[in-house]
Amino acid sequence: MGRGRLEIIAESLIEWVIRLCGISAIIFIFAIFLFVFKEGAEFLFNELDLTEFFFSKEWYPTSGYNKRYGVLALIVGTGSVTILAMLIAVPFGLGAAVFISEFCGPRLKESLKILIELLAAIPSVVWGFIGLTVINQLIIHVFNAPVGLNILNGGIILALMSVPIIVSIGEDALKAVPDSYREAAVAMGATRWQLIRRVLLPAAKNGLLAAALLGVGRAVGETMAVLMATGHSVNMPNSVLDSVRTLTATIAAELGEAPVNSDHYQVLFIIGLLLFSITFVVNMTADLIVRGVRKK
């Protein structure tokens, strides 16, 4: 019986370790929020004028006599690059998802998925470098622009970066449409295009929407690539050939120089909090939509 007792004690010990690891994700997500919040809290509650923060275009955190912390231009920068990226990535990504899910034989499908996996693996700093060199040159040549580091450049790079997640989630959504739908539509003489437009897209609508949303989340949070590719000037853009700066890039570029616990340093953490909130909402929404699909 001695062995039995030992067995039971060892078992419950292991179970507790596993439980602890199980809740680690909750611990970490809270810790991230808390620590980012903690570093910026003092300034957020005492000095920061939220109206100015959100609605002023003036970002002069290091100015000698009149520091101003307006992030509107940065939000517009993030927004414009993200929107352009999605305008490119969503149609291409969903198109590719449909192609892979509905038109490919198993072999081609497997190879394409592997290629897309590799596309997803390219580090963001390499994308940034590609933007800095290849796409920069292309834009200068094609548009006769003085510099090629702008919204267009960042948008293209971000599109290429978000496409893999859109394809893989989109393909999952299409896979979830029962084959019986396809068979029924084909039996009634629908062409493949009609099948896709009238049956598959409506049935997989939510999943595809979630795919696009996750793409947005990815694009909003991307740092190194946009830091290197968008030209890094705080600016309200007039066209896609204008340089901008994003929220993420601002943190990456300025945190190194901001003295710990200075106003500037704290504002950067507040921007981090803003980013955290945006991606949190986007991810939650995407998850709710996907869950809605499963319930049906």
Place this chain on the structure above:
Amino acid sequence: MSSVESKSNPKGSGVRRFAESAGIRRKFRQEAMVKWLLAGATGMMLVPLILIIAYLVFKALPILSVGFLLDNPVKGMREGGVWAPFVGTMYLIVISLAIAAPIGVLAAVYLNEYAREGWFTRIINLAVINLAGVPSIVHALFGLGAFVLFAGLGRSVLAASLTLAIMTLPVIIASTKEALASVPMSFRQACWNVGATRWQTIRHIVLPNSISGILTGIILQVSRAAGETAPIMFTGAVFFKKVQQGDMFPYGLLDQCMALSMHLFTISTQVPGVPMELPYGTAVVLLATVLLVNICSIVLRVYLRSRKKW
């Protein structure tokens, strides 16, 4: 899906005769057009990928050599190779992996083997999803606040690895969970029936039979950890650190280190007058490291799937 394909692909002669009218011919043309359009969309993403990689390699060709990998950067990073940053990246990979792999695998074990359906499990799953979605620069802020300042680790290999570990944890959890779920329930019941404990069942039956999926996730973690820049920028990686030529283990746990990704960022944006082939070479080394790791994962997955035991 293949059954649908054969039905909707009217190649049979009977169908051909049926397809004589103009309306149906137009339908076929439309079909072909849609197919090529979608194939084009897919190609538009993948062709640039191949072209760009080819271009990078072409530009880097003059400098790529064994010496480039084994030499340290010298003369203000305007000459030399990438050894110091390369080793730094290896450090970050190994240490972050040692932290993230056990926690991630056990977390997945909890979610798949122990957790009951309910609000609590739902919250854990949401936390995993959100953790995966936190922007890398926010992870950097967290690492700075928590590990560098609060825990007092300073900017160090350890702090950077911890930050990377937390960032890559969801990758491991998600893929391990999927792998565990693919082991049939009946195996577990059979073990419980003969008096095996939950953990014995997991240890002897569930984990060994989901190892391919688990390894795939872990390898993906490695590839992400190798490529990330933002999370290590403020937590441990530095622009430049002097390393003795040929030193295999140049960094201590509490030292700062160089890293390939950071090095590429530095020499392509921060240092003026760097000869162009240097960043190209660095980009290719980084890209090769990451893609090699990924290809290993794919090969392993295919191999292990081919010798599945049931």
Place this chain on the structure above:
Amino acid sequence: MVKQNPKIEISDLKVRYDDVHAINGISFDILENEIFGIIGPAQSGKTTLLKVINRTIDFSPEARVTGRVKVDGKDVMRVGNVYALRRKIGMVSPLPVGLPLSIYDNVAFAPRMAGIRERSQLDELVEKCLHQAALWDEVKDRLHSLGTKLSGGQQQRLTIARALSHEPEILCLDEFSIAIDPVTTMKIEDVLKQLRSKMTVILVTNLVQQARRLADRTAFMMNGELVEVGSNDVIFSDNPANRKTYEYVNGIFG
């Protein structure tokens, strides 16, 4: 027949899954070293009863168990060491399950988990159990090939060998013949006949004739209730205590 001691005593057992009543208050004893048949249509609570007896009901967290099941006089819902309890009971599920291990390791799994490490002892056990399950002759030359690659019938006998490997006092078979061919079924039935009087066997079956052929006593369950329990002479006679038993046994409904 000699008066035997009860091995398992079931009194007023009720099991509920959320709001579905799987077992609705049943009471009867299963005697030592008898073959006890349980028959009844689907959804009558037979499998749930077995899960309570070896406490694998624990793995269905939504199940609520009230009443009492005693094995050797001890309430199973209160035993401290469920693993020891489960080792006392061999369980064979409806669908054959070869673990993704070699044939040898399949049978040696339970003894190893219980702490037996010695090679010679394991060898002996494995051979004995495979003999008992009438599988030895077919697999003795390939003990180290995968158990999952055996045929369905062989896997079911492997499952039985595994259930015997921890030398249980009670062997439960849950509709073991569902997924296997008649020849294997007959082989296993022969195995059971040889086990008679060596251990208590609970034979849950959807084949009325199987219970009639093998069991000493049989219980008829329906919709979570016990309709009738008694010796086979009574249950399978022309006038059992309950009319429904007669109708079910003779295929008038079911």
